[in-house]
Amino acid sequence: MKSTSPGGSPSAPVIFDPFVSVPGTDVLRDAAIVQDWPALRRHLEDARDADGLAFGVDVLAELPGLEVFLEKVLAEEPHDVLARTLLAARYVRIGWWVRGRGDADSVSGDQFEQFHSWLRRAEQILVDVCAERPDLAPAWTTRIMTARGLELGQAEARRRYTRLAVHHPHVLAAQEQLLQQLCPKWSGSWEIAMAFAREVAAAAPPGAPSGAVIATMYIERWLAESEADAPEIASPAARDELCAAGTRTAWASATSLGPYEVHVHSAFALAFSLGGHARDAAPHFRVLGNRTSSHVWSYLNDPSAAFWQFHSAALAAETGAT
Template sequence: MTAPSDFTIDPAVAYPELVPLRTALRDGDWPAARRQLTDLPAGTRTSLVQMSSGYGSRDLFESAVRADPGDTVAAAMLANRLVNDAWAVRTHKMAREVSREQFVRFHELLGEAERVTSDAVAHDDSDPTLWTVRLPIARGLEMGQAEVRRRYGQVALRDPHHLPAQHEMLQQLCPKWGGTLDRMHDFALQCANAAPEGAQNPVLIASAHFEHAATLSGGVHKYLNGREVADELRQAAQRSVFHPSFRRTVGWVQAHHFFAFVFGLMGDRATARRLFETTGNLVSETPWYYLGDPLTVYREHRERAMRKRRWW
């Protein structure tokens, strides 16, 4: 059994392709970093951009964009960095707990990201990675459901099963961002059913049910164990992380942990334990960061799943 001290949240341990990219960014070598992102599947490239933009400086990305305004990956890196900085200022607290000064800076940073991506799209509108980073920008600036759907449509047109964009779209469809539970669940099911068997996309069903459970003041265990919900979750896991065609591509740890989270909340210790054992010492920030420090929350849920007695 993996010892708690062995757990790591470093994504480069799970995804070795991130190592040379991170090194190049830390060294300020944009050409080397750009080469690491060439000829990758669109979804993988987007995921790596999301994971790595914090390793490079804004100056590095700004210089790359100035040198080649048509480099959509450089623009996506810069915009993603700005988006992350914006959310770090705003925090994930409820709006009423965020100060006016925080909101002002939040919108300033998102406005910069919007200008960067708008200019890049004017040069080349074909990159799903660039359109994906435009989704949280539109959400944060409250551009509305129609605009976010339009932007997501640009991704889906070019890469129908682009999971990073689908995760962003799912967030937009949550009630907390002006969507509805029905639209959120419908979108998750559509994406999951359209994807090839063994893909990660059915994790959206687990994500949607977590978001639904988060709206409840109580009765999460009962909700997740409702026959229709439980069946959906089990079918999604069988079609994805438990399918023989599932591969450990970028994002596979997060997919396992989303399912481990919801199965643990259901009280299905055997399934949760199986998922935790598969990922070994690897820990994804999502979904654990929703409830606090990722490593701390992960350990708590893993320990519960490993117990021999029931914990409900």
């Protein structure tokens, strides 16, 4: 995490919980809490597209203890593809929690051993799932994560993404997972990461959430820059690219970002704010209100304070206030 020296006090609690901030996800949480698998499976299957299904699996996989429930489900229904996929996604989240979010030097040998053990358990499940259902977006998305964690290399991570893209070429969750692999921190380079982000953003239809990969890419670059660097995200070229991606993604007419609305606007709001483009961040903050994505703002050392600092600065810039 990186400091932004935030100041000011929040005017309301920031809502990071997607089960509260994203309409319709509360039914997923409620079904999981009461351990009603038929209802949970039905709600997942009701997702409007591959993006929606990937989102549902992603948020559910963060629920503590979900693996115990799913293991019971699979003891009775061992061939249930969605239950297996969700269990594997949960195993990966447990593994990453054990590893921690620091760089490799901060992870102990025992942490690595446990981390890899959880990822291998997930991989064993997903190999069979992907063979049975090669079109299942959350299964391939999770396998991109396991490829990174098990250090299988860029070529294997790209192969997995390509297998998904044959069926679903614009799944934001998968694109953001591969972007991580392509960044320097995971043996990639900024040239490779930026080329991929631009490729998928340009290929996506207007209104698809894939354009947020541009914002995520700039945020990642800002995180990696030293305090002495002139931040790339502050350049006029970066602002222009973010504006173009935001227009095509968040502001396309007659379209809906679905469950990714909060995540997409959060990514653009933060990217514009980090670059000092406060006025451009304002429309995104107005959509968000006091909602935001923990995936985006957890990059910062005090997410709530940073959110309100940037939120206030953006609205002030928009109205001309000082």
